Amino acid sequence: MEKRPIYGVMAEFDNTHDLLKAAEQAHEAGYRKLDAFSPFPVEGLSEAIGFRTWLPAIVLVGGLIGCAGGFFLQYYPNVLGFPLDIGGKPFDSWPSFIPITFELTILCAAVSCVFGMFALDRLPTPYHPVFNVPRFELASRDRFFLCIQSKDAKFNVEEVKSFLLALNPREVNVVPV
Amino acid sequence: MDPVDPVIEDKPVFIAPAGDFIGPGHSYGSVTDAVSNIALGKTPKGWFGGIAIGLILLMALNYGLTYVFFVGVGKFGINIPVAWGFAIVNFVWWIGIGHAGTLISAFLLLMRQKWRTSINRFAEAMTIFAVMCAGIFPLVHMGRPWLFFWLLPYPDTMGMWPQFRSPLVWDVFAVSTYFTVSLLFWYTGLVPDLATLRDKAKGKAAKVIYGILSMGWRGSAKHWKRHEVASLLLAGIATPLVLSVHTVVSFDFTVAIVPGWHSTIFPPYFVAGAIYSGFAMVIMLGIPMRKWYHLEDFITVRHLNNMGKLLLATGMIVTYSYGIETFMAFYSADKFERYAMMNRLTGPYAPLYWLLVATNIVIPMTFLWSHRVRTSPVALFLMATSAQIGMWLERFVIVVVSLQRDYMPSAWGMYYPTHTDWEVLLGSIGLFLTLFYIFARFLPTIAMSEMRDLVHKTAEEAGVIAAE
Numbered sequence: 001m002e003k004r005p006i007y008g009v010m011a012e013f014d015n016t017h018d019l020l021k022a023a024e025q026a027h028e029a030g031y032r033k034l035d036a037f038s039p040f041p042v043e044g045l046s047e048a049i050g051f052r053t054w055l056p057a058i059v060l061v062g063g064l065i066g067c068a069g070g071f072f073l074q075y076y077p078n079v080l081g082f083p084l085d086i087g088g089k090p091f092d093s094w095p096s097f098i099p100i101t102f103e104l105t106i107l108c109a110a111v112s113c114v115f116g117m118f119a120l121d122r123l124p125t126p127y128h129p130v131f132n133v134p135r136f137e138l139a140s141r142d143r144f145f146l147c148i149q150s151k152d153a154k155f156n157v158e159e160v161k162s163f164l165l166a167l168n169p170r171e172v173n174v175v176p177v
Numbered sequence: 178m179d180p181v182d183p184v185i186e187d188k189p190v191f192i193a194p195a196g197d198f199i200g201p202g203h204s205y206g207s208v209t210d211a212v213s214n215i216a217l218g219k220t221p222k223g224w225f226g227g228i229a230i231g232l233i234l235l236m237a238l239n240y241g242l243t244y245v246f247f248v249g250v251g252k253f254g255i256n257i258p259v260a261w262g263f264a265i266v267n268f269v270w271w272i273g274i275g276h277a278g279t280l281i282s283a284f285l286l287l288m289r290q291k292w293r294t295s296i297n298r299f300a301e302a303m304t305i306f307a308v309m310c311a312g313i314f315p316l317v318h319m320g321r322p323w324l325f326f327w328l329l330p331y332p333d334t335m336g337m338w339p340q341f342r343s344p345l346v347w348d349v350f351a352v353s354t355y356f357t358v359s360l361l362f363w364y365t366g367l368v369p370d371l372a373t374l375r376d377k378a379k380g381k382a383a384k385v386i387y388g389i390l391s392m393g394w395r396g397s398a399k400h401w402k403r404h405e406v407a408s409l410l411l412a413g414i415a416t417p418l419v420l421s422v423h424t425v426v427s428f429d430f431t432v433a434i435v436p437g438w439h440s441t442i443f444p445p446y447f448v449a450g451a452i453y454s455g456f457a458m459v460i461m462l463g464i465p466m467r468k469w470y471h472l473e474d475f476i477t478v479r480h481l482n483n484m485g486k487l488l489l490a491t492g493m494i495v496t497y498s499y500g501i502e503t504f505m506a507f508y509s510a511d512k513f514e515r516y517a518m519m520n521r522l523t524g525p526y527a528p529l530y531w532l533l534v535a536t537n538i539v540i541p542m543t544f545l546w547s548h549r550v551r552t553s554p555v556a557l558f559l560m561a562t563s564a565q566i567g568m569w570l571e572r573f574v575i576v577v578v579s580l581q582r583d584y585m586p587s588a589w590g591m592y593y594p595t596h597t598d599w600e601v602l603l604g605s606i607g608l609f610l611t612l613f614y615i616f617a618r619f620l621p622t623i624a625m626s627e628m629r630d631l632v633h634k635t636a637e638e639a640g641v642i643a644a645e
Contacts, residue, residue, distance in 0.1 A: 014190045016633065017643050023398075036398040039205060039373070040629040046402035053399075055406050063414075073330060077338040096342040099425050100350045106418050107354040110411060114361040117407040121400045123368075124392035131395070139396045140373040142189065142205035142629070 004176040007129035008034075008149040009160045010136075011169035016042045019144040022167040023048040026148060029163065033152035037130065037145040039138075055116055062112025063105050070104030071097055133173045147175060191642055196635030198292045199628070200474025208475070208628040212370075212621050213377050215470055223469060224618060231610030238604020241597045242317060250320055252597040259580045259592035264318035265429075266572040267602055270454065271311030271609075272352065272426055273447070273568065276419050277455020278304030279359055282366075283415035286408065292483050294631045295475040298370075298624045299466065299616070300459045301363040306612040307458070308356045310605045315348065317601070344428040351425040358418055362411045365404065368394050370621040423451045430575065437517035437579030442502055449494035454568035456488050460561035462613065464554045466622060475623055478552045485551030488541065488564060495571075496538045513584055525591065526578045533574055537567025 013019045016038070023036050027050055036045050074097040078084075083091040118124075130136050130147060139145055146169075148160050157174065164172045189204030199208075245252050255262045278300040285293035316322050328339050328349045339346045371391035378384045394400070427447035430438040463484070467476040506518035521530045540563045550556040582589045616622070636642045 015642060037396040038398065038401065039209070039369075039396055040626045040633065041401035041405050042398065045398045049398060051399050051402060053403050053406055055403050056410065059410050059414075074341040078341065082336075082338065093342065099344075099347040099421070099428070100341060102417075102421055103347075103350040103354040103425075106414050106421075107350075107357060109414050110354075110358040110361055113407050113410050113414070114365055117365070117403045118392070120403055121397075123394065123400070124389075126388070126393050128393060128395055136395075137376040140369070140376045140394075141209050 006150045006157060007132075007175040007177045008147045008152075008155075009157065009164060009172060010130065010133055010145050010147040010175050011164040011167065011172045012135060012138075013144040013146070013169050014142075016045075016144060018168050019146060020045060020048060022146050022164070022169070025167060026146065026163070030154050031148050031152050031160075033149040033155075035147050035149070037136070037139040037147070039140050039142060039144075042144070053120065055113065055120060058116040058120075059109050059113045062116070063109035065112075066108025067101055067105040069108070070101040073104070074100060129175050129177050132176050135171070135173075143170075191636060193632045193636040193641060194639045196631065196638070198294065198477060198479055199631055199635055200477060203474065203632050205629045205632055208632055209373060209377075209625050211472065211475070212623045212625050212628070213374055215617070216374055216619055216621055217378055217383065220618060221469070224614060228611060228614040231607050231614055234603050234607020235611050236604075236607075237600045238313075238608055241600030241604055242313070244597055245317055245601070246322065250318065252595060253318075253601075254593050254595045254598055256590055256592070258583065258588050258590045259577055261318070261576050261580060262592055263573075263594055263598040263602055264314045266569065266576050267605055268311050268314035268318075269426055269447075269572045269576075270569050271307045271314075271605065272355075273423060273451030273454045273572075274458045274565075275304040275307035275311065275355070275359070275455065276423060276448070276451040277459050278302070278307075279355075279362075279415050279419045280452055280455065281459065282362060283412040283419065286412040287416060291631060291634070292480055294627045295472070295477075295623050296459060296463060296480060296484075297627070298363075298366065299462060299613075299622045301359060301366070302613065302616045302620070302622075303458055303462055304359050304455075305356070305363060306609050306616070308352065308359065309612065310609050312352060312356065313601075313605060313608075315345075315352075344425060344432050347425045348429060351422045355418060355422045358411070358415055362408075362415060365407055365411065366624055366627075367620065368392060369396065369404070369626040370624060372396070373625055374621065419452075420448055423448045435579050435583050436511070436513040437521075437575070440502065440505075442498060442505070446495070446498040446502070449491050449498065450568055450571060453488065453491035453495055454565055456484055456491065457561040457564040457568070460484050460488070460557055461565065464558045464561075466617065468554065470617075470622070472623065475628065481554060481557055482548070482551045485545055485557050485560070488560065489545040489551075492538070492541050492545065492564065496542055499534075499538065516582070517579060520582050521574060521578050524578065524582065526574065526581070529570055530574050530578070533567055533570035535567075536563045537571060541567075 011022065013022065019036060019038065020042065023045060026034055027048055032050065034049055036049060038045065075092065079091045135143070136145065146164070148155065148164070161172055189206050191204060193203050195201035253262055253264060281293050281300040282297045316325050319325060328346055330339055368391055371387050372394035375384055375387035375391050378387055424444040424447065427443035431440060431443045433439060463476055467473050503518055506514045521527070541560045544550045544556070545560055550560065577592045581592055
């Protein structure tokens with residue numbers, strides 16, 4: 001039978017404690033291309049696999065663009081483009097510009113948050129190799145998985161399999177691409 | 178992918194005891210199943226009855242709105258001086274109702290209140306549907322609704338810009354922002370639960386639809402981290418949004434010089450009233466839902482108690498606002514302000530004002546102090562209904578009674594709602610019900626991933642599993 005290329009090796013756990021320990025040990029053993037899967041966020045897990053996110057910076061930039069954009073949206077017509085002398089009232093009446101500026105700050109920050117999150121997640125991803133493991137369906141219910149990817153520098157199928165088996169999983173599967 | 182059916186073990190690894198906000202005997206799997214079975218299982222017969230009512234009322238909306246679009250806003254009972262009637266009353270009422278959902282989702286998340294977990298999903302859905310209902314009215318109340326887009330700053334051939342200094346334009350930005358942010362926040366929270374439904378669905382169509390909607394979510398720890406960060410950031414953004422949106426709506430009134438409107442108390446008064454009516458709606462939706470879908474273990478008696486307390490607290494703020502408004506009207510020695518207040522108390526609409534006081538203040542503030550009332554689903558539901566009616570009457574009194582008699586007695590008038598007014602009001606309730614019933618049938622009404630987290634924390638606290 002022709003061998004399918006391998007995406008990685010995945011271990012299934014039935015509690016968060018084992019998954020966390022496994023993730024920490026995998027990181028200590030030098031594996032860097034790995035990912036963990038759970039039905040709810042597990043505290044400390046993303047740090048254990050060495051992950052930090054850029055999202056707050058993206059949201060801040062989005063908010064600032066919204067703020068500046070919103071203010072300039074009102075400033076330009078009222079002060080620069082089409083100033084209208086209405087009873088001598090000031091053209092640059094910035095207090096009256098605040099509500100829209102505020103709302104656009106929030107809108108741009110929120111949009112950049114959500115779209116930024118999905119973009120960084122590379123979602124939507126209709127296909128992913130981990131779905132080839134039948135029991136992975138339980139990752140969205142009550143089981144926890146750790147997958148070490150084949151593109152990791154230290155990857156060797158048999159070594160990784162025995163490494164994971166030593167961490168008290170329920171089962172270990174090879175994930176085809 | 179091989180069509181292998183995995184063996185799903187039903188034995189959970191541990192069972193959590195009762196927690197502060199969850200019934201006993203639950204595991205990650207049981208909370209998942211309790212909620213997903215509603216979406217994936219057979220439609221209960223009662224659902225058909227409920228959506229039938231919603232759809233019938235929706236037809237009334239259809240009829241009323243078509244009439245108004247074809248014939249004109251004169252079909253409403255508006256006139257000079259009362260140029261704003263039910264349409265604006267309904268707008269403010271619906272937007273106000275929406276505020277509690279965002280408060281629960283966003284503000285209670287920031288305050289780390291665990292009891293928000295089982296209610297935030299349907300509360301946020303309520304917000305989105307309420308804003309959709311509210312959005313009809315600014316469109317419909319215009320004399321020339323086909324020109325609504327003139328409110329937006331689009332590049333046009335006339336070289337015209339909207340009046341950015343007008344609260345009506347601020348409303349456009351505030352309400353659209355509110356709708357967009359609520360929808361995004363709700364959808365972000367939904368994605369992991371939609372993935373659960375995709376994984377559990379048996380039918381091909383269900384799997385494909387939930388699969389598309391869940392965007393391939395696989396529960397990766399990296400994605401969860403971003404998701405948590407995003408939820409906190411969105412919560413931080415949405416909290417000032419709650420305050421600002423109803424403030425901007427109140428500005429519709431405060432910038433006018435009509436006595437009874439031109440008051441700086443309106444922003445906090447409106448926001449408190451909004452949260453009051455919003456929580457009333459969450460209670461009115463949550464109590465039947467927990468009964469009919471057997472979710473008493475998740476929306477517990479403690480939840481009812483907490484929501485009742487919030488109803489009481491915001492109701493007290495509203496009560497204080499009424500009192501101080503009345504006091505300031507007389508203390509100001511402004512004869513127009515004084516008359517506006519006297520008109521509310523003794524004028525032609527006085528029975529509605531006193532009904533407002535009874536339903537908004539007297540009934541809830543008397544009974545909500547009682548723990549027994551707050552923890553009894555029937556009693557709490559009645560209190561919430563009373564508050565809901567009272568808040569609609571409050572909007573009516575503010576809009577109509579202030580307009581009908583302002584400075585010049587020769588300009589005084591009366592407002593009588595027409596059948597079109599009633600059709601559109603009841604129809605908007607029908608739209609809301611229809612949307613909510615569809616949501617309750619096909620989407621997870623409780624945030625499953627967050628409930629699993631709650632089970633986890635409950636088990637950790639009880640020592641059933643080792644703390645990390």
